[in-house]
Amino acid sequence: xxxxxxxxxxxxxxxxxxxxxxxxxxxxxxxxxxxxxxxxxxxxxxxxxxxxxxxxxxxxxxxxxxxxxxxxxxxxxxxxxxxxxxxxxxxxxxxxxxxxxxxxxxxxxxxxxxxxxxxxxxxxxxxxxxxxxxxxxxxxxxxxxxxxxxx
Amino acid sequence: xxxxxxxxxxxxxxxxxxxxxxxxxxxxxxxxxxxxxxxxxxxxxxxxxxxxxxxxxxxxxxxxxxxxxxxxxxxxxxxxxxxxxxxxxxxxxxxxxxxxxxxxxxxxxxxxxxxxxxxxxxxxxxxxxxxxxxxxxxxxxxxxxxxxxxxxxxxxxxxxxxxxxxxxxxxxxxxxxxxxxxxxxxxxxxxxxxxxxxxxxxxxxxxxxxxxxxxxxxxxxxxxxxxxxxxxxxxxxxxx
Numbered sequence: 001x002x003x004x005x006x007x008x009x010x011x012x013x014x015x016x017x018x019x020x021x022x023x024x025x026x027x028x029x030x031x032x033x034x035x036x037x038x039x040x041x042x043x044x045x046x047x048x049x050x051x052x053x054x055x056x057x058x059x060x061x062x063x064x065x066x067x068x069x070x071x072x073x074x075x076x077x078x079x080x081x082x083x084x085x086x087x088x089x090x091x092x093x094x095x096x097x098x099x100x101x102x103x104x105x106x107x108x109x110x111x112x113x114x115x116x117x118x119x120x121x122x123x124x125x126x127x128x129x130x131x132x133x134x135x136x137x138x139x140x141x142x143x144x145x146x147x148x149x150x151x
Numbered sequence: 152x153x154x155x156x157x158x159x160x161x162x163x164x165x166x167x168x169x170x171x172x173x174x175x176x177x178x179x180x181x182x183x184x185x186x187x188x189x190x191x192x193x194x195x196x197x198x199x200x201x202x203x204x205x206x207x208x209x210x211x212x213x214x215x216x217x218x219x220x221x222x223x224x225x226x227x228x229x230x231x232x233x234x235x236x237x238x239x240x241x242x243x244x245x246x247x248x249x250x251x252x253x254x255x256x257x258x259x260x261x262x263x264x265x266x267x268x269x270x271x272x273x274x275x276x277x278x279x280x281x282x283x284x285x286x287x288x289x290x291x292x293x294x295x296x297x298x299x300x301x302x303x304x305x306x307x308x309x310x311x312x313x314x315x316x317x318x319x320x321x322x323x324x325x326x327x328x329x330x331x332x333x334x335x336x337x338x339x340x341x342x343x344x345x346x347x348x349x350x351x352x353x354x355x356x357x358x359x360x361x362x363x364x365x366x367x368x369x370x371x372x373x374x375x376x377x378x379x380x381x382x383x384x385x386x387x388x389x390x391x
Contacts, residue, residue, distance in 0.1 A: 039235045046235070064373055065377075071239070077239055091179075093355045094175075095351075096230075096352065097226060104216050116279040120270055127266075129322065131265045135262065
C-alpha cells in the first residue's frame, strides 16, 4: 500500500472531524472523554516504564503511582479525571465478570480439588485479614503514642 | 429452513465480540437489579450471580470461553484504566494518609507475607497439586497483577484469575462482619484489611460503607500489589 498521500489526507480529515465533533460537545461527556484519555495515557506511561526498566510491577499499578504523584503536585483532581474515575470505579465489580467466567475452563480442577482450594481461600483470607487489621491497629497506636511523646 | 437460518446467524454472532460484551452487560444488569431488590443481600452478590448466569448460558449454547472472551476482553480491558483511576480516591485521603503512612506500609508488607505464606502452606498441607499451590499464592492480589505474578512463578494465570475473584467475593461477604467481630472500629483500618485481602471487590464493598474505607481499601490494594509483585516470587523461591 504505497498510498501515503491518501493516508495523510485521511489522517487530516480524521483530525478535522474529531476536532469539530469534540469541540461541539464541550460538556459533561467531553469531561468523561478527557478523563478516560488521561487515565489511558497514564496506563500507557506505566506500561512503557515497567517494560523499559523491566520492573516486576504491572503497568496499571505504575500508572496509578504516576497519577497519584501528579495529583500531589497539582494539589487538586481535575474534574475530567474525577468524572472518569468515579464512572469506572462505580461499577468496579462488573469489570471482574469476564475473569470470573474463566471458571468454566477450570471446572474439572476445581471439582477435584474443591476442598483444599476452598479451605485455603477461606482460612488464609481470614488469617490475613485479622493479622493485617491487628498489625495496623497496633502500629498506629504505637506510632501515635511515640509522636505524642516527642511533642 | 428457519432453523438453518437461525444456526447461520448464531454461528456468525457467536464468533463476533458483540455477543460476548452484550451478554456480559445484560447478565450484570440482571444480577444488579436482583441484588437491589433483595436489599443488597451479599449472598446475591451481583458478581457471583452474573458469573453463574454466564457460565450456564455458555454451557447451554456450547460456547467456549475463548469465543466468549472475544467480547469479554473489552470489559476486562477496563480493569487497567480503573486501576489507574484508584489514584483519585487515594489522593482525596492524603491528609489522613500523611499521618499513618508508616503503619500502613508496615501492615501491608507483613500482611502480604502472611497471606502468601498461609496460602501456599495451607494448600500444601491439604494436598493441593503443585500447580494449584502456585496459582493460589497471589490470590489476594488484584486480578491483572495476580495473573502476571502467577505466570512468572509457574502457576496457571486463568486459574489464578478465578481464585482471585472467589477470594474477593469471600472477603467482601465475610470481611466487614469479621472485622466488627474482632472489635475493629476505625474505617481506615477496616479499609486496609479489606483491600489487602479482597483487592478490588473488597474496595467495591468498602466504597459502599464510606468514602474513607473505600479510599484506604483502594490504597491497600494498590500498595499490596506493588509489594506482592516483589514478595510473592521471593517467598515461592524460599518455600521451594
